[in-house]
Amino acid sequence: MTAYILCFILFLVGLYGVITRRNLIKIAISLSVMEFSIFLLLALIGYTDGGVAPIIDPSDPAKVYVDPLPQAMVLTAIVIGLATTAMLMATIIKLYRKYGTFDIREIKNLKG
Amino acid sequence: MKGMTVIVKKTTQLIAGLVFLYGIYVTIHGHLTPGGGFAGGVIIAGSFILLILAFGSDFLRLTKEEAGSTLYENLAILVVVFLAISGLLTTGRIFFLNWIPKGTPGEIVSAGMLPLYNIFVGIEVASSILTIFLALVIFKEELAE
Amino acid sequence: MNQLIPLFVAIPLTGAFLDMILGRVIRGFSRYFTPVILLSLASMSIYAAATTGSNPSMYNIGGWEPVQGIPVGICMVMDGFTVLMLCVINIVGFLSSFYSISYIKRFTSDNFYYALFCLMTAGMNGVVLSGDLFNIFVFLEISVISAYALVAFGVEKNELEASFKYQVLGTLASFFILSGIALIYWKTKTLNIADIRQVLKAGYDRSFYVFVELLILSGFGLKAAIIPFHAWLPDAHSSAPSPISAMLSGVLIKAAGIYVIIRLFFNLFEINESMAILITTLGSLSMVIGVFLAIGQWDIKRLLAYHSISQMGYVILSVGIGMLLISRGVKQDIAMLAIAGGLYHLVNHAAFKGLLFLNAGAIEYTLGTRDLKEMGGLAKSMPATSATSFIASMSISGIPPFNGFFSKLIIIVAAIMARFYFLAFLAILVSIITLASFLKFQRYAFYNKEEEKGERGIKEVPFPMVFSMVVMSLLCIILSLLAFPEIRDAVLTPATDILTDPSKYSDLVTGI
Numbered sequence: 001m002t003a004y005i006l007c008f009i010l011f012l013v014g015l016y017g018v019i020t021r022r023n024l025i026k027i028a029i030s031l032s033v034m035e036f037s038i039f040l041l042l043a044l045i046g047y048t049d050g051g052v053a054p055i056i057d058p059s060d061p062a063k064v065y066v067d068p069l070p071q072a073m074v075l076t077a078i079v080i081g082l083a084t085t086a087m088l089m090a091t092i093i094k095l096y097r098k099y100g101t102f103d104i105r106e107i108k109n110l111k112g
Numbered sequence: 113m114k115g116m117t118v119i120v121k122k123t124t125q126l127i128a129g130l131v132f133l134y135g136i137y138v139t140i141h142g143h144l145t146p147g148g149g150f151a152g153g154v155i156i157a158g159s160f161i162l163l164i165l166a167f168g169s170d171f172l173r174l175t176k177e178e179a180g181s182t183l184y185e186n187l188a189i190l191v192v193v194f195l196a197i198s199g200l201l202t203t204g205r206i207f208f209l210n211w212i213p214k215g216t217p218g219e220i221v222s223a224g225m226l227p228l229y230n231i232f233v234g235i236e237v238a239s240s241i242l243t244i245f246l247a248l249v250i251f252k253e254e255l256a257e
Numbered sequence: 258m259n260q261l262i263p264l265f266v267a268i269p270l271t272g273a274f275l276d277m278i279l280g281r282v283i284r285g286f287s288r289y290f291t292p293v294i295l296l297s298l299a300s301m302s303i304y305a306a307a308t309t310g311s312n313p314s315m316y317n318i319g320g321w322e323p324v325q326g327i328p329v330g331i332c333m334v335m336d337g338f339t340v341l342m343l344c345v346i347n348i349v350g351f352l353s354s355f356y357s358i359s360y361i362k363r364f365t366s367d368n369f370y371y372a373l374f375c376l377m378t379a380g381m382n383g384v385v386l387s388g389d390l391f392n393i394f395v396f397l398e399i400s401v402i403s404a405y406a407l408v409a410f411g412v413e414k415n416e417l418e419a420s421f422k423y424q425v426l427g428t429l430a431s432f433f434i435l436s437g438i439a440l441i442y443w444k445t446k447t448l449n450i451a452d453i454r455q456v457l458k459a460g461y462d463r464s465f466y467v468f469v470e471l472l473i474l475s476g477f478g479l480k481a482a483i484i485p486f487h488a489w490l491p492d493a494h495s496s497a498p499s500p501i502s503a504m505l506s507g508v509l510i511k512a513a514g515i516y517v518i519i520r521l522f523f524n525l526f527e528i529n530e531s532m533a534i535l536i537t538t539l540g541s542l543s544m545v546i547g548v549f550l551a552i553g554q555w556d557i558k559r560l561l562a563y564h565s566i567s568q569m570g571y572v573i574l575s576v577g578i579g580m581l582l583i584s585r586g587v588k589q590d591i592a593m594l595a596i597a598g599g600l601y602h603l604v605n606h607a608a609f610k611g612l613l614f615l616n617a618g619a620i621e622y623t624l625g626t627r628d629l630k631e632m633g634g635l636a637k638s639m640p641a642t643s644a645t646s647f648i649a650s651m652s653i654s655g656i657p658p659f660n661g662f663f664s665k666l667i668i669i670v671a672a673i674m675a676r677f678y679f680l681a682f683l684a685i686l687v688s689i690i691t692l693a694s695f696l697k698f699q700r701y702a703f704y705n706k707e708e709e710k711g712e713r714g715i716k717e718v719p720f721p722m723v724f725s726m727v728v729m730s731l732l733c734i735i736l737s738l739l740a741f742p743e744i745r746d747a748v749l750t751p752a753t754d755i756l757t758d759p760s761k762y763s764d765l766v767t768g769i
Contacts, residue, residue, distance in 0.1 A: 011432075011436075018425065018429070024421075027425065031425070031428055031429075034429075034432055035432060038432055038435050038436050038439065041436065041439050042435075042439045042442075045439060045442060045443045067446075069442075069448075070439075070442065073391055073442075076391075076395060077435060080395065080398045083398075083402055084398070084402060084424075084428055084431075087402055087405055087406065087424065088421075088424055088425075088428070091405075091409060091417060091420055091421050091424060092421070094409075094412055094417050095417050095418070095421060098412075098413070098414050098417060099414065107418050107421075108418075109414050109415055109418055110415055110418055110419060110492045110496070
């Protein structure tokens with residue numbers, strides 16, 4: 001049970017970073033911290049007590065395996081997170097070139 | 113950007129080939145050991161990125177367009193989609209069907225279409241990550257001017 | 258198994274990457290190839306709408322059949338609601354891509370534009386066709402990442418800032434959705450929507466599922482721009498190129514936002530009264546706050562973006578009234594009328610809001626400005642644009658005989674018959690204020706100061722843009738025929754049936 005609560009605390013740490021930091025790169029890194037906490041939660045969900053890695057061993061049919069479906073979900077979600085982070089980084093670099101600063105308080109051209 | 117010192121250059125020349133070979137091993141054995149297309153592709157891209165970082169982009173004289181890796185990326189995805197559609201054309205008529213005969217489990221040539229999917233997804237992921245890295249390095253070149 | 262279903266995703270995916278490869282070799286290839294692909298998708302979706310009707314179909318990817326009644330493997334389901342959304346996505350997509358043949362000529366890297374456009378369409382088709390919870394998430398991310406790139410397409414200061422805001426908020430919403438999916442998997446150990454419904458029928462822990470429902474409502478509510486999650490929408494929809502604004506505001510906030518909310522709350526979770534009250538409240542707040550924020554705008558695309566928030570409030574309000582009546586167990590036929598009115602307004606809004614954004618793009622193409630104070634007297638020099646804009650403005654304000662009148666009438670009548678008099682009064686008030694706002698738009702843009710504008714050499718926009726706008730205005734007029742009972746039974750009733758009947762969806766997936 002403590003493992004799940006620690007995942008939630010990591011999520012809140014990332015959320016705090018997104019809200020309060022004003023450097024653009026720190027916002028991107030905080031978003032990455034948030035997504036890693038959800039991957040940890042997903043991988044923890046598939047754990048059964050006493051299980052081993054889910055590769056079928058034909059010689060021992062009574063083994064208990066860990067659930068492999070959340071592991072597949074985490075692999076897919078890591079790829080999606082990579083694409084999102086790459087897109088965010090490209091936008092940040094183009095923003096630096098146009099505005100000349102990484103500070104988010106300077107970037108408020110659109111109002112109303 | 114400039115390259116690094118002589119020690120880093122020599123060590124990279126020795127190791128980059130081994131990293132590339134390890135990436136190909138992880139990709140091809142995707143149906144037997146953990147890994148598969150995505151993880152192997154990232155390792156292959158890692159070996160190229162290691163070379164670029166160690167020798168510096170001045171040495172490669174990178175220009176504005178990186179056309180080569182983009183071509184491989186699009187070709188590899190097209191091959192993956194055509195492999196998936198090929199399930200519609202053979203007997204069985206189901207999208208994504210595994211229609212090549214599966215051999216005995218534990219061999220390297222077994223499990224039908226899975227090694228083919230792994231190889232092309234590996235090529236696609238490697239060229240994607242290399243394209244992203246080259247685009248960011250070229251941004252840095254444009255910023256410095 | 259219906260063989261047509263996987264083609265909706267495979268064809269635009271192939272088209273996107275063929276655009277990238279052959280667009281380098283043959284000049285101008287992608288400009289004409291993309292509308293051909295989207296035209297074939299639109300005709301396939303009309304054919305599917307004609308044949309599906311009340312017999313839904315499904316498709317198991319990879320041939321994995323259900324084992325002892327439990328679905329293993331990913332399945333895609335096409336039923337009445339799905340086929341309605343498919344028609345909307347592909348027809349509006351075809352008209353937008355035809356419009357961008359001449360609009361995108363002033364950008365340089367148009368291969369990327371068409372490839373991202375096809376990817377966005379493939380992602381949205383995948384979201385509405387999927388019957389599996391994690392598959393919805395994957396296709397949602399594909400379409401939304403393409404939208405991030407398309408909003409920032411002309412890389413100036415405003416577009417990049419709007420895209421950055423959209424990206425940070427959209428990524429936050431995706432994390433909420435993923436954690437909601439993880440929590441559902443934890444308790445039910447399956448990912449198929451119909452199978453989760455079967456597992457939940459046997460009894461479940463109410464307080465845990467309230468938390469999960471709130472997470473999913475927050476995540477998808479941000480993609481659908483419901484108040485209080487609307488902060489990204491005015492910037493993103495006004496800075497994007499105009500055909501992309503038409504796609505984003507006309508299709509993406511519906512297919513990736515409201516469609517999933519309706520599908521999950523009716524077919525996955527048991528309908529519960531407190532959630533229904535929350536959804537109705539959010540809908541009415543969106544309606545009212547959206548239109549009050551829209552009155553003071555002088556930028557035409559920001560005005561249209563705020564009106565999108567308000568019209569989406571109408572859809573959520575009527576769906577919320579339907580949920581409330583079903584959860585109390587009374588007046589089932591009024592609930593079906595309310596949900597039918599909401600879905601009809603969804604289809605209408607795609608038509609007239611897409612047309613309004615294409616008009617705004619035409620004005621920007623000739624004049625180069627988006628400020629209402631600098632325009633005037635365009636009715637003489639741009640006849641097609643001003644006529645179609647007049648039709649669209651009358652539609653959105655709810656003037657008969659155009660389609661907006663009939664859908665708003667159904668929503669207001671359903672609210673009055675269910676004795677929610679305050680909500681009906683709010684709906685009528687918002688409609689009157691919308692009329693005032695669009696009369697201001699028409700007057701300042703088209704019917705003011707006619708004397709000196711003719712000498713500036715303003716002429717009509719090129720043929721592809723005129724063609725798209727005229728076809729979309731014809732759609733606005735044709736859709737008003739949907740109010741007749743016979744046509745409504747053929748189109749809207751299958752959609753509401755499969756949503757409101759609790760066992761039809763799950764029997765379909767596990768029975769076949």
